[in-house]
Amino acid sequence: MTRPARYRDMVAGGIVTLAVTAGAAWLSAKPEWQSLEPGMALVRISFTHGGDRSGSCRPLTAEELATLPRNMQRKEICDTHYPPVTVELDVDGQTVLARELPPSGFNGTGPSRLYQRIELPAGSHDFVARLRDNPQTAGFDYENRAQADLVPGQSYVIEFKPAQGGFTFR
Amino acid sequence: MLRRLFNRGFDRVERLLDGAFGPAWNPLAHLGSLGWLLFWVVAGTGLYLFIFFDTGVHAAYESVQWLSEDHWYHAGVARSFHRYASDLMVLVMLIHILREWAMDRLRGRRWFSWVTGVPVLWFVYISGITGYWLVWDTLAQYVATVSTELLDALPFFSEPIARNFLSPETLNSRFFTLMVFLHIAIPLMLLLMMWIHIQRITDARTNPPRGLGIMTLLALLAVALVMPAVSQGPADLATVPQRVGVDWFILSLYPVIESVPPGVIWTGALVITFLMIGLPWLPPRREAPAAVVTLDHCNGCARCVADCPYAAITLVARSDGAPFTHEVVVNEDRCVSCGICMGSCPSSTPFRRSEELTTGIDLPSRPLSQLRLEVIEAARSLTGEGRVLTLACQHGSAGAEGPGRVVLPCVAMAPPSLIDYIISRGLADGVAIAGCSERECFNRYGQEWTEQRFARQRDPYLRERVPRERLLLLWHGTSEARRTLREIASFGARLAAMPAYGKVRPITETRAPDRAGAPEAGT
Structure with a gap:
């Protein structure tokens, strides 16, 4: 028969339990983790943007229009797939990001998306962001510049908002 | 490893x-x-x-x-x-x-x-x-x-x-x-x-x-x-x-x-x-077949249902027309073949006279008849005074095969009548039950059921005629093999110092069970 607990078990067991619980409490916040090195700032460039599909549009023929109900008749039809978006980011004259972003979704019918972290030393930096969303364009459709004095631990965000003229820096 | x-x-x-x-x-x-x-x-x-x-x-x-x-x-x-x-x-x-x-x-x-x-x-x-x-x-x-x-x-x-x-x-x-x-x-x-x-x-x-x-x-x-x-x-x-x-x-x-x-x-x-x-x-375990119920020897008492640690046995309405209300059914997907059910069955007694030693619920890969033979075989290697036959749990300190030892998937697989059989037939002067560690049984309830059966608190009870001092219970973990051997040796010495057990009725050669589980003398 398992021997019943004794007074000594309560004391010794209590001390062990207390030590384990205190150890768990200490490990719940220590030792600390250095997520971002001292003296560094974090730049994040992120956006969701669909490529320009206007190049794929064509007018509907009279036969096609005839097959559609009146409330669904429209002048032109466009491809449901988005073209890819090309993006580049230069920091202090160096290209740190150059990617062609495919449309999202299993069928490529969603907009392109980007979320990219770039760690930079604190200090003054020049940023140039470029984006091409129309496959017909030879260069880039958008190009914006900014200069920023980053302090350690700062979060600097670059987003793309076409309604505001392209990239925004804050 | x-x-x-x-x-x-x-x-x-x-x-x-x-x-x-x-x-x-x-x-x-x-x-x-x-x-x-x-x-x-x-x-x-x-x-x-x-x-x-x-x-x-x-x-x-x-x-x-x-x-x-x-x-x-x-x-x-x-x-x-x-x-x-x-x-x-x-x-x-x-x-x-x-x-x-x-x-x-x-x-x-x-x-x-x-x-x-x-x-x-x-x-x-x-x-x-x-x-x-x-x-x-x-x-x-x-x-x-x-x-x-x-x-x-x-x-x-x-x-x-x-x-x-x-x-x-x-x-x-x-x-x-x-x-x-x-x-x-x-x-x-x-x-x-x-x-x-x-x-x-x-x-x-x-x-x-x-x-x-x-x-x-x-x-x-x-x-x-x-x-x-x-x-x-x-x-x-x-x-x-x-x-x-x-x-x-x-x-x-x-x-x-x-x-x-x-x-x-x-x-x-x-x-x-x-x-x-x-x-x-990874790799799969070759597990022994699940326990089987022999309705001719089962009266639906449900002791195996109560003792099974894995909810693998259920009580259902009687199906064979026998004059009992219930019978038990084993769920093969849940049975781990620990043998605890066999140890709990009142019909699991090695003394039984029958054509074949059959019990109400048994392990096909290691039936009670075979266990009885293994015990007799193991007893043959015991000599001198203070002979101890060990029934050991394979997950405990005595899990390795050895002379005078029968290793079981769980010590609760051994019905109390087996202890009675070993001592009363003079196969050994005493029996050591070497289970797994005291703090926790590998098969969850093997230790608890064994102790309660031997303390005559749980069916099937150890009969009063079995001298309790000839039974040693050891609950040691895998790293305590030496301690187990020491305590068994010490138990043997105590048995040697005791007067010989006077009620021994040895198995005669003509009555000794053979491999087919031939008849055994009655009590």
Whole structure:
């Protein structure tokens, strides 16, 4: 028969339990983790943007229009797939990001998306962001510049908002 | 090899803890029930904290600060209980997993509890992660950013979720409402999985021994008062958390997530999950066939139903027209062939006169008739005075084959009448039952049932005529083989000093059972 607990078990067991619980409490916040090195700032460039599909549009023929109900008749039809978006980011004259972003979704019918972290030393930096969303364009459709004095631990965000003229820096 | 090493390592550590807690309260023998206790502590304190918690970008942090500082004596203590009990739950769960693996209690028909434990592991982690998010301090900001960046690596989201945490303007208070919902829904799913996890065991222990439970709660209270859980400064999305105090139980993977590409993390998580699910079949255990019922010898007394530790035997209406109301049925998918049912059957007596020694419920791979022959065979190697025949558990200190020893899947497989048979037939001067460790039986109830049967408290009883001083019960772990041999030798010396047992009726050669289980002398 398992021997019943004794007074000594309560004391010794209590001390062990207390030590384990205190150890768990200490490990719940220590030792600390250095997520971002001292003296560094974090730049994040992120956006969701669909490529320009206007190049794929064509007018509907009279036969096609005839097959559609009146409330669904429209002048032109466009491809449901988005073209890819090309993006580049230069920091202090160096290209740190150059990617062609495919449309999202299993069928490529969603907009392109980007979320990219770039760690930079604190200090003054020049940023140039470029984006091409129309496959017909030879260069880039958008190009914006900014200069920023980053302090350690700062979060600097670059987003793309076409309604505001392209990239925004804050 | 590695498993055996861990098994012995656990046994040594548990012996140390036996010294501190006593075998009855040894926490390593109650990891599952401790996990349940900690879950209820976390759930109860969580509900209490929810009363004071506000969902909102600024309100979340302020409400947590208010309950931690202004109302530290109730809500602050509850918060510390909530956090530290969660941490202990992770610790208990990880040791529980490692220990069950080391003891090989996952393969064969015990796969169900192992496999259903795998989602429990993930639900515990996800519950903890969503909880840290709610505080909305710098740690929460770190957790939110790293978590969403990891999630964004999956091709499911049309817009990166991490964009919610780009700047103070991008975060919406509704996000906290969603997180609160998740922090309640996921623990509910966890509870469901924990319930499923224990379905294939009888009388699953979901409460630790009262003393151990009280100790745990008192330790939590002491630590909550001396080292209260605190926040790490309000989150500020205009900055990036540079140095954070990580909870190394719940968030220990976060530094790894930061350092390794997300694809590697997701692949690793999938591989580990499938590997864990597949472990019971790597390699599969060749398990003995399930116990079988012989209705001619079964009166539906249900003792095997009560004794089966795996809920593998059920009582059903009689089907053969015999004048009994019930019979028993074995669920082959649950039976681990431990033999406890055979030891519990009143018809399992080696004295029986019959064409073949048949019992109501028997193991096809090792029936009672064979066990009787093994005992007779083992007794032949015993010579001199103080002969001890050992019936050993294969999971205990005497699990290796040896002279004068019969190794069983569980010592409770030996019916008390077998002890009577060994002594009354003069096969040995005494019997040593060498089970597994005192703190915990490999087959859950083998130790308890054996002790109760021999103490004449549980059917089938050890008959009064069996001299109790000729029976030795040893409950030693795998690392105590020498101690077991020492105690058996000492028991043999005591037997040698006793007057010879006077009621011996030896098996005559003409009556000795042969391999076919031929008739044996009656009592």
